[in-house]
Amino acid sequence: MTNTDAPSTSNGTSTSAQDAAAQKQPVRRAPLGIDTINKRVIKSEYAVRGEIVQLAQKIAKEVESGQHNHPFDKVVWCNIGNPQILGQKPITYFRQVLALCECPQLLSHPNIRELFPEDVIARAQLLNKQIPGGLGAYSExxxxxxxxxxxxxxxxxxxxxxxxxxxxxxxxxxxxxxxxxxxxxxxxxxxxxxxxxxxxxxxxxxxxxxxxxxxxxxxxxxxxxxxxxxxxxxxxxxxxxxxxxxxxxxxxxxxxxxxxxxxxxxxxxxxxxxxxxxxxxxxxxxxxxxxxxxxxxxxxxxxxxxxxxxxxxxxxxxxxxxxxxxxxxxxxxxxxxxxxxxxxxxxxxxxxxxxxxxxxxxxxxxxxxxxxNPPQPGEASYELYRKEKSDILGSLKRRAELLVGALNRLEGVSCNAAEGALYAFPRVTLPEAAVAAAKKLGKQPDWLYCKELLEATGIVVVPGSGFGQADGTFHFRTTFLPSEEDIGRVVEALAAFHAAFLKRHGGLTPAAIAASAAAANGTHAGQ
Amino acid sequence: MTNTDAPSTSNGTSTSAQDAAAQKQPVRRAPLGIDTINKRVIKSEYAVRGEIVQLAQKIAKEVESGQHNHPFDKVVWCNIGNPQILGQKPITYFRQVLALCECPQLLSHPNIRELFPEDVIARAQLLNKQIPGGLGAYSExxxxxxxxxxxxxxxxxxxxxxxxxxxxxxxxxxxxxxxxxxxxxxxxxxxxxxxxxxxxxxxxxxxxxxxxxxxxxxxxxxxxxxxxxxxxxxxxxxxxxxxxxxxxxxxxxxxxxxxxxxxxxxxxxxxxxxxxxxxxxxxxxxxxxxxxxxxxxxxxxxxxxxxxxxxxxxxxxxxxxxxxxxxxxxxxxxxxxxxxxxxxxxxxxxxxxxxxxxxxxxxxxxxxxxxxNPPQPGEASYELYRKEKSDILGSLKRRAELLVGALNRLEGVSCNAAEGALYAFPRVTLPEAAVAAAKKLGKQPDWLYCKELLEATGIVVVPGSGFGQADGTFHFRTTFLPSEEDIGRVVEALAAFHAAFLKRHGGLTPAAIAASAAAANGTHAGQ
The missing domain is CATH 3.40.640.10 (Type I PLP-dependent aspartate aminotransferase-like (Major domain))
Incomplete structure (x- = not known):
């Protein structure tokens, strides 16, 4: 496709002297194609929304259509920290203020105080007054x-x-x-x-x-x-x-x-x-x-x-x-x-x-x-805000502990405690046959693990190779964001898949199990 | 400041063998400074928010403080198509739907139909249902x-x-x-x-x-x-x-x-x-x-x-x-x-x-x-939507005609009709003395015109040199977005400034006036 230095073909309509002169020289053309675009764009990789996620989107469409052979009825998006797609409710105070910034005319409605707390109204009034042109104008x-x-x-x-x-x-x-x-x-x-x-x-x-x-x-x-x-x-x-x-x-x-x-x-x-x-x-x-x-x-x-x-x-x-x-x-x-x-x-x-x-x-x-600048003690929204915040953080902590605990019980898997953020990043020892199978596909072994996990369970996680990892080690990143009702099932499905994956790919050798246990000891020592 | 190729200075704490080896070679360092950043960033120019606008922001702050010597009490932002900052009201329908997408809990409020029309409610319900996770979740x-x-x-x-x-x-x-x-x-x-x-x-x-x-x-x-x-x-x-x-x-x-x-x-x-x-x-x-x-x-x-x-x-x-x-x-x-x-x-x-x-x-x-997908005839919001739309577009048309007409009455100024968009781009013949004065400052002549316009009237427009123009011609871009109450005053202030500017810089020669008239004839012939 590339003919960057090929001579121009005449377009058949131009006869100007300039064109004639140009056609005597090599003319640089590059018709649009994958081989004529910026190589840096092609080289850049963003695993969090990479190939596994694209496959998951395809599967999700099939599952939603109702016509499919996947052994699950829902894709579970653990690839990205996107809590509200997994059912986390927004903080009420933020949304109430934003609704009033969208519709400032509501502020003068006679029943507005039945719908919105006093501090929400005051905050929206301040922002509407102080942001020149409001929500709809370019700001500085x-x-x-x-x-x-x-x-x-x-x-x-x-x-x-x-x-x-x-x-x-x-x-x-x-x-x-x-x-x-x-x-x-x-x-x-x-x-x-x-x-x-x-x-x-x-x-x-x-x-x-x-x-x-x-x-x-x-x-x-x-x-x-x-x-x-x-x-x-x-x-x-x-x-x-x-x-x-x-x-x-x-x-x-x-x-x-x-x-x-x-x-x-x-x-x-x-x-x-x-x-x-x-x-x-x-x-x-x-x-x-x-x-x-x-x-x-x-x-x-x-x-x-x-x-x-x-x-x-x-x-x-x-x-x-x-x-x-x-x-x-x-x-x-x-x-x-x-x-x-x-x-x-x-x-x-x-x-x-x-x-x-x-x-x-x-x-x-x-x-x-x-x-x-969240609501402060004494303000009308404070109690609800405090409760929503502590419920979400408390639940995240429970889910993190549940998930990390479950991961550490899997054969050949070790996972540091999630002290913060929204993710666990377990290290997974993979059977030699799985490593060889991935190599044959031209893929990373942890990519193969994540792909088979998706196909077997609908759980979407990201291969550790997308984040970088020490040579010879394999990981995946999963959020602990599925709701408390769902995360138990996620953990069970993951455990069942993991056992089946090991079995299907010939299992771990005693040496691999010993090395994994040593890594796990190191991991736990570091906690 | 640049010492990209200067030898590293020891940080006094590291003694590793690698560091010692590194220090024998020239080490590439580039402490952060204007001369060590990407030259392409420095070279890029964005006049719509460029030097004139930064000066205007400074003046606006002085005017707002109440303590100033500027001969006006308001900065008028004609540099950018930003209608709502100049008082244009948002379309009600859009804002109502958005408020309900912000606060879906309002949809189940018993009095919701007193606050929002039926079609707004239906549209918000559809969007809340069909956008996975709603407004707060990453989408595809x-x-x-x-x-x-x-x-x-x-x-x-x-x-x-x-x-x-x-x-x-x-x-x-x-x-x-x-x-x-x-x-x-x-x-x-x-x-x-x-x-x-x-x-x-x-x-x-x-x-x-x-x-x-x-x-x-x-x-x-x-x-x-x-x-x-x-x-x-x-x-x-x-x-x-x-x-x-x-x-x-x-x-x-x-x-x-x-x-x-x-x-x-x-x-x-x-x-x-x-x-x-x-x-x-x-x-x-x-x-x-x-x-x-x-x-x-x-x-x-x-x-x-x-x-x-x-x-x-x-x-x-x-x-x-x-x-x-x-x-x-x-x-x-x-x-x-x-x-x-x-x-x-x-x-x-x-x-x-x-x-x-x-x-x-x-x-x-x-x-x-x-x-x-705006409201359609027969839907509850249609009549208001239609009226808001035609009021705004009708007013823009009137303001465009008023502004372009006024510009064409100024000595040495010609302006094509604004068939579309939100701007007029008049050509301004500038006195030789003004061109020379700008040259002395290392600036474009139309920059000088726009700067003096700002300082005399508070009106912010963008020099034509920021958009590109034929050699030897000078322009500025102004929106016609000030409200109908304001635009008359803007036009008057502009006319008074223009006359004073010509006078202050020695006026136009008869030859310049003739050339400008010829350009204006060309302009009008082209309409």
Missing amino acids: SAGALIIRQLVADAIAKRDGYPADPENIYMTDGASPAVHYMMDLLLREPTDAMMVPIPQYPLYSATLTLYGGTLAPYELDEGAGWGLDVEHLRQQLAKARREGLCVRAMVVINPGNPTGQCLSYQNMRDVLSFCRDEQLVLIADEVYQANIYVGNKEFSSFKKVACAMGLEDQVPLVSLHSISKGFIGECGRRGGYMEVTGFPEAVKDQILKLASINLCPNLSGQICCALMM | SAGALIIRQLVADAIAKRDGYPADPENIYMTDGASPAVHYMMDLLLREPTDAMMVPIPQYPLYSATLTLYGGTLAPYELDEGAGWGLDVEHLRQQLAKARREGLCVRAMVVINPGNPTGQCLSYQNMRDVLSFCRDEQLVLIADEVYQANIYVGNKEFSSFKKVACAMGLEDQVPLVSLHSISKGFIGECGRRGGYMEVTGFPEAVKDQILKLASINLCPNLSGQICCALMM
């Missing part, structure tokens, strides 16, 4: 000033250090913030970012798209997916020996897909490392409200940087989103980034990038401001 | 199936040719569609797109960002901003002589900033040209509902392609948005692209790009489906 490209002010105030309250609305950029979910950083920092293929392995594949996908290089650092599965700073130094040195110019380091805390929470000391070490090595620190903190273990609590990198007096020395981008937490307003696409320690001239360029997209959607902006 | 990356189905059905009804939901990709406004096409088609700096001059600067900005080249074709101001296909051929040949590989052609119809509507024959010629020259046709049709002249009507390129039997031969991307029309739901960021004539394998890559952003926001998706 960084977000409406009142929204950025509300977010900054809440950050200051969370961290105990000041936050400036001029450092806040509202975004459509957290993803655009990652795009901005890639666009800004990657100048040529040898520009690199340090990214954890395993990682959320948004990072690998955008690094490929923007033409940069991924410089990996491994989280230690045997130490509860811990981040070892000496290993960071080694990996940076390695990347530099390879001629890479490392621009930034990505930290996901709590981790995705791994769920670990960094210790305060670990965060201090990372900040010192970034200062010493002149790296931008991209702190993906979208799971900050999802911590399920009593002895850990979330600290933002911004707070730790301020406590160390490093806020002006380490360029830091902190990402947050309304898609996760107990809120799960994924479909609305709301989020923000707080940018500190950046030169003003560079911030101007971020603003320009934002302006090319005009502005983030206002519905997401408003929901983000509400997330950061 | 191309958009929820029911939404794409509603959009496709409406396109089929509009054009009289079938439309397939598998060809519809919902987007956050129309801009992401442009990003997708740039990302897909631009492989290297010699890959180019043909873009009209003047153009909407999203195209020049994204071409720069994605590292491609703009191959211009000029619209003919003297012929009502007409598009001449022979000129297209010449410009393509010229681009090819320069070694460019032209991948696509952008057409904005109705035009932005120019407001012209293409004739059916013109569209046929463009499609034949794209077929002959194997170009992707990017049809920016976001102003399709904004046509103000009785003898023109909108035809989509998709319809014309189907009528010519070219739908499989010309890769065509048609963009639409909820931000324009009479709807003006800019802040919601909703839109779609319909992709026809693309190989399936390339469409898979578009879907992958969309999946990296997870999904477009659901509030924008829903509003887009409603825009394409």
